[in-house]
Amino acid sequence: MMSKTATFIGMPPFPIAAKKALADSQLRGNIRNATHTIRTKRARVCAELDDFEQLRQAGADIKDDVLRNLGRYLEQVEESLTAAGATVHWARDAAEANQIVVDIARRHRVDEVVKVKSMATQEIELNTALEAAGIAAWETDLAELIVQLGNDLPSHILVPAIHRNRSEVREIFLREMGKVGMPAEADLSDEPAELAGAARRHLREKFLRAKVAVSGANFLVAETGTLVVVESEGNGRMCLTLPEVLISVVGIEKIVPAWTDLEVFLQLLPRSATGERMNPYTSTWTGVAPGDGPQEVHVVLLDNGRTQVLADQVGRQALRCIRCSACINVCPVYERTGGHAYGSVYPGPIGAILTPMLRGVGLDEQTDALPFASSLCGACYEVCPVLINIPEVLVHLREKVVDSHRGGVPGALQAAMTGASWTLAGSRRLAMLQRFAGLSGRMFGRRGLIGRMPAPLSRWTDARDLPAPPRESFRGWWARTDGGRRDAASPSGNTRNIGDKE
Amino acid sequence: MKAREEILRRVGSALVAAPDVRSTEPDGDDGIRRDYAHTRELPDRLALFVERVENYRARVIRTDPEGVVAAVAKSLAGARRTVVPSGFNPAWIPNDPGIVRDEPVLGAGDLDTVDAVLTSAVVGIAVTGTIVLDHTEGQGRRALTLVPDLHVCVVTADQIVGDVPEAISRLRSSVNKGRPLTWISGPSATVDIELKRVEGVHGPRTLRVVLVE
Numbered sequence: 001m002m003s004k005t006a007t008f009i010g011m012p013p014f015p016i017a018a019k020k021a022l023a024d025s026q027l028r029g030n031i032r033n034a035t036h037t038i039r040t041k042r043a044r045v046c047a048e049l050d051d052f053e054q055l056r057q058a059g060a061d062i063k064d065d066v067l068r069n070l071g072r073y074l075e076q077v078e079e080s081l082t083a084a085g086a087t088v089h090w091a092r093d094a095a096e097a098n099q100i101v102v103d104i105a106r107r108h109r110v111d112e113v114v115k116v117k118s119m120a121t122q123e124i125e126l127n128t129a130l131e132a133a134g135i136a137a138w139e140t141d142l143a144e145l146i147v148q149l150g151n152d153l154p155s156h157i158l159v160p161a162i163h164r165n166r167s168e169v170r171e172i173f174l175r176e177m178g179k180v181g182m183p184a185e186a187d188l189s190d191e192p193a194e195l196a197g198a199a200r201r202h203l204r205e206k207f208l209r210a211k212v213a214v215s216g217a218n219f220l221v222a223e224t225g226t227l228v229v230v231e232s233e234g235n236g237r238m239c240l241t242l243p244e245v246l247i248s249v250v251g252i253e254k255i256v257p258a259w260t261d262l263e264v265f266l267q268l269l270p271r272s273a274t275g276e277r278m279n280p281y282t283s284t285w286t287g288v289a290p291g292d293g294p295q296e297v298h299v300v301l302l303d304n305g306r307t308q309v310l311a312d313q314v315g316r317q318a319l320r321c322i323r324c325s326a327c328i329n330v331c332p333v334y335e336r337t338g339g340h341a342y343g344s345v346y347p348g349p350i351g352a353i354l355t356p357m358l359r360g361v362g363l364d365e366q367t368d369a370l371p372f373a374s375s376l377c378g379a380c381y382e383v384c385p386v387l388i389n390i391p392e393v394l395v396h397l398r399e400k401v402v403d404s405h406r407g408g409v410p411g412a413l414q415a416a417m418t419g420a421s422w423t424l425a426g427s428r429r430l431a432m433l434q435r436f437a438g439l440s441g442r443m444f445g446r447r448g449l450i451g452r453m454p455a456p457l458s459r460w461t462d463a464r465d466l467p468a469p470p471r472e473s474f475r476g477w478w479a480r481t482d483g484g485r486r487d488a489a490s491p492s493g494n495t496r497n498i499g500d501k502e
Numbered sequence: 503m504k505a506r507e508e509i510l511r512r513v514g515s516a517l518v519a520a521p522d523v524r525s526t527e528p529d530g531d532d533g534i535r536r537d538y539a540h541t542r543e544l545p546d547r548l549a550l551f552v553e554r555v556e557n558y559r560a561r562v563i564r565t566d567p568e569g570v571v572a573a574v575a576k577s578l579a580g581a582r583r584t585v586v587p588s589g590f591n592p593a594w595i596p597n598d599p600g601i602v603r604d605e606p607v608l609g610a611g612d613l614d615t616v617d618a619v620l621t622s623a624v625v626g627i628a629v630t631g632t633i634v635l636d637h638t639e640g641q642g643r644r645a646l647t648l649v650p651d652l653h654v655c656v657v658t659a660d661q662i663v664g665d666v667p668e669a670i671s672r673l674r675s676s677v678n679k680g681r682p683l684t685w686i687s688g689p690s691a692t693v694d695i696e697l698k699r700v701e702g703v704h705g706p707r708t709l710r711v712v713l714v715e
Contacts, residue, residue, distance in 0.1 A: 030696075037697050054538035061534040068522045071513045078506075084680055090505040142703060143694035159694055166695055192695040196703050203704065208610045224677055234648065234690035234705025241644040242610055252509065257532075259677055263667035264538070266685075274693070277554065278630035281705060282685035283644075289682045291607075292643035303509045311516035 011343030013369040018337040027163050031155075031338045034162045035329040041275025042326055042383070048277075049267065058264045060387040063320035066222075066255050067310060073222040073255045074301065080225030084287025086297040091249075093304050098129035100300050101214060101247055105135050108245055110212050114203075116229060116236045117141035118216025119157065119323055120249045120302055122345040123358075126214065136180075137214070138206050140235035142199050149176040155339030156347065157325040158273055163338055166190040177202050203235065213239035213294070217250045218322065219265060220299075223258045226286045227299070230269055230279050240283050246294035251302050253319040265322060268385040272324040305358035314396040315357050320386040321350055327380035327390060333373055342370065349380035353393040361397065362404025371397035542664040547628045551662050552713065554631025558688020559701060560709040570594045570656065570714055574620065577654040577710040581618035584654075587646055589639025590622060594656055604642060613645060618652035619706075624676065626662040626713075627669045632687045633657055633711065634669060636676035644682060653706040655686075659715045 011017060021027060046052050066073055078088045091097035105113055113130065115121065115137050127137040127148075139148040143161040147154050150172040154160030161169070170190040177184045177198070182205055184198040215236065219228040227248055229236045240246060256265065270279040288297050310316050328334050328348030339347035343366050344355040352370045359367045371394050380390040472480075481487065544550055552562045563573040575596040578584055583600045585608065595601060602608075602616060622640040623633045633655055635641045647653055663669050673683060690705035701707060 034697050049539075051538040054535070057535050058538055061532075064522065065532050065534055068517070070517070071510050074510065074513065090509055092505045092508055096505060140704070141694070142692050146694070159697070161694055162697075164695075169695055192698040193700045195695055196692055196700040200703055204614070207704070208614060226677055232690065233692045233694075233703035235703065237644065237648050237684065238704050241648055252513075259674055260670060263540075263670040266670070267666050276687075278627070278632050278685070278687040280558070280687050280689065280691050283682070284677070284685075285682040286677060286680045289637070289680060292637055292682060293645070301509070303512065307509065307512035307516050310513060311520055313520040313522075316520075316522075 011340075011366055013366045014337075014341055014343070014373040015369060017341035017343060018333075018373070021337040021341045024338075026165070027338050028336060030163055030165065032335055034156070034159060035331075035335050038158075038275055039326075039329045039383075042272060042329065043275075045271045045275050045277055049271070052271075055264055055268055056385055056387055059268050059322075059385055060317075060320060062256060062261050062264060063253075063386055064317075066257060067253070067316055067319055070252065070255070070310065073257060074252060077220055077222040077225060077255055078301075080221075080223065081287060081299055082225075084225045086225065086287040086299050089298060089300045091300050091302050091304070094124035095129075097124050097249055097300050097302050097304065098126055100298075101126060101249065102129060102133045102135065104245065104247055104298055105130070105212050106133065108212055110135065110210075112136040112138060112206070112210065113212045113214050113247075114138050114140050114206055114210040114239045114243065115144075116213070116215035116231070116239045117144050117160075118214075118249065119345060120216045120251050121214060122154070124249070124302070124304060126249070138180075138203070138210075140203050140207070140239060141231075142196060142233060142235075145199055145203070146172060149173065149180070153340055154345065157323055157328060160339075163340070166192060166195065169195050173198050173202075181206060203238075207235075207238040207242050210239075210243045212245045212247065213243040215239055215246065215248045217248050217254055218269065219256050219262060220250050220254045221257075221259050221262070222255050224286055226259065226284050228262065229283045230266075230273075231282075232274070232280045234281055237281055237283055240285065241293045243294055245296045245298070247298040247300065249300045249302055251304075252306050253321075269322055269324055272322075272326040272383070272385040305360075308360065309354070309357040312357060312396075315353065315393050317388050318350065318354050318357060318393060320388055321354065322386060324385055325350075326383040326385065327388075330379040330383050331374075332377060332379070333375060337373075342373065344370075349374060349390045349394075350388070353388075353390055353397060356397055356401070361400050368401045368404075371401055538667075539665070540667045542629060542668075544628060544664050547662055547664060548659055548713065548715065551626055551628040551631065554628065555633075555688070555711055556631075558631055558691075558709075560688050560711060562711045562713055564713045564715060567714055570712060571596050573712045574654060574656065577712060578618055578620065578652070581652055583616045584618040584620055585613070585616045585642075585646055585650065586620045587640060587642030589641075590620065591640065591656075595620070604646060607643075610645065610649065613649040616650045618654060619646050619650045620654045621647055621656070623655050623657045623661060625669050625672050626657045627665060628662055629665040630687060632669070632685050634673060635684045635686070636673065636681040637684070638676070638681060644684060647684065647686075648705055651702075651706055652708045652710070653686075654710045654712065656712045656714060659713065662713075 081088050089100045130137045139145050146161040146169050155163045167190045173184040182202045217227045218230045270276050327350050331349050334348040342351045344351050346354050352373050356367050356370050374394050376391045378391050555562050565573045585602045624636045625634040689701045689709045690703045691701050692703045693699050
């Protein structure tokens with residue numbers, strides 16, 4: 001059972017992609033600035049609530065309850081949505097979900113849809129499927145518009161165009177807007193307010209004429225069939241209100257049991273995501289409201305690998321995720337590599353666990369590298385509003401990746417480990433090897449580091465700089481100085497007092 | 503219904519094969535710890551509401567019932583045409599020839615030529631500086647408060663609650679009736695370009711609140 005989760009086509013595995021990203025100082029500067037700004041704001045507004053820890057615990061507990069009883073809640077939400085006048089669809093995978101959306105759009109004979117920013121529709125690559133069916137999908141979130149017009153990839157869940165600076169955005173708008181609708185004014189400056197104004201004018205004609213809109217949802221209340229979209233710009237409200245037909249693609253883990261549960265998540269999400277007490281706009285709708293908004297409402301319940309994650313006892317906590325991106329904003333690895341290196345719509349720590357579980361491990365090199373794209377520092381767990389223990393899941397997935405490569409020809413890592421166990425099992429073998437390593441260390445350890453080594457050792461050094469071995473092993477030093485009691489001059493001539501000073 | 507049965511089967515077998523280690527809860531207990539604050543003690547709820555709304559750079563005018571018309575007129579300054587939904591308190595509508603009604607229902611294009619919208623709300627939240635509309639009488643359908651560039655919203659002191667849990671509790675009856683809700687915290691905003699905050703993208707670029715005490 002392999003689900004289709006968007007991989008950025010031709011994306012190299014993380015260590016190689018990361019190396020390229022690390023060399024881009026503009027990108028690193030943008031990302032550092034963005035993540036530090038948001039994380040500082042997050043810390044400030046979360047500290048304002050003296051019950052924030054209790055809210056996190058409640059958030060985790062509610063989501064665990066959903067996962068434990070997911071079958072029952074799915075049937076309940078289907079019933080309440082239907083009673084409210086919505087049509088419920090079920091999609092096992094991306095292809096099925098895309099086909100459902102395409103069929104609805106075709107039935108209404110439209111050649112375009114407007115879209116609210118949604119991770120689920122990015123995950124299933126809905127825009128590509130619509131395009132193949134001759135239907136244009138207009139992204140209406142400002143950052144998504146920048147990414148779409150620039151024929152680019154998102155690099156962050158929350159601020160997907162954070163890798164672009166204002167002059168790049170201006171160039172993209174001037175060059176591309178006219179090709180797909182209202183052009184930007186020729187004298188457009190690179191002031192963010194002016195650029196946002198250009199986006200407002202460009203998209204307004206699309207909002208006013210669109211017949212069909214596609215959204216995701218932040219939450220779906222089982223008890224009432226209420227969908228929730230949390231946003232800032234008002235593009236979500238436009239899409240959810242003006243068109244005649246609304247299709248929402250919702251991952252099955254987005255369910256919360258009861259209306260009351262939103263009192264927890266509507267505090268956790270805005271504070272953890274943008275560091276605001278509340279985001280500018282939150283829309284909730286329950287099926288069809290007569291005379292107000294779309295009169296045809298569809299909900300596509302999406303699996304696409306989520307049940308596979310659910311089957312993983314350790315990893316299933318990732319399904320609690322409310323896509324706030326707090327983990328991304330504190331991650332030292334993300335801060336240095338940016339989002340593209342992860343090769344998935346879900347970057348950063350949450351992506352490093354969610355992507356491999358959705359896709360399945362042991363199937364491709366790019367995915368299998370993701371659980372290793374972490375220093376296990378634990379900062380992500382510290383900020384997660386639903387207490388996902390990301391380091392625990394990372395370690396668990398590393399085991400699964402290694403296990404999945406067993407059984408066939410032993411990999412280089414396994415061969416090295418077998419060699420190590422032979423060496424470490426005998427003290428004379430170890431002493432011999434250390435003497436050799438010390439000598440060779442003198443040859444290539446000038447900067448105290450070993451760079452890229454030839455295969456099969458490159459499997460290790462591609463991703464790491466290896467410290468050069470010391471010139472003398474501890475065992476050698478102990479034998480020579482009688483544990484530091486004799487003259488401790490090192491073999492290279494540096495004199496240093498060690499141990500007994502009397 | 504093949505996909506439906508298949509997904510429910512997958513969910514069932516995932517949970518049977520690997521049950522939740524914490525699933526053995528006491529009888530009737532859903533295992534959810536809800537020891538967070540359900541109400542907040544605030545020394546001055548209304549003052550905090552005003553401060554927090556103004557933090558989003560939305561202007562607030564506090565007034566007694568007699569002063570509402572003047573406050574509304576001041577808030578609408580500059581708007582040539584203002585749409586007012588049915589059910590809005592007639593005593594709060596300034597005597598202004600630019601008032602338009604949403605009867606018959608205005609098309610989206612017509613609405614786009616209106617400068618402002620004047621509505622009431624159903625709940626205000628002090629801690630987060632939020633106003634909530636359930637789009638019943640006096641608040642209009644959702645498009646009314648979305649397309650015009652200026653939104654003037656009149657809220658009354660009794661509508662202001664402390665924080666989100668109190669609001670959720672008050673809004674339950676609206677949701678049970680199937681009403682859509684719009685939670686508004688300041689004017690629309692974006693930080694998508696270099697994290698510089700820009701007010702006003704697609705929704706109303708200006709929000710003004712009149713608080714009636």
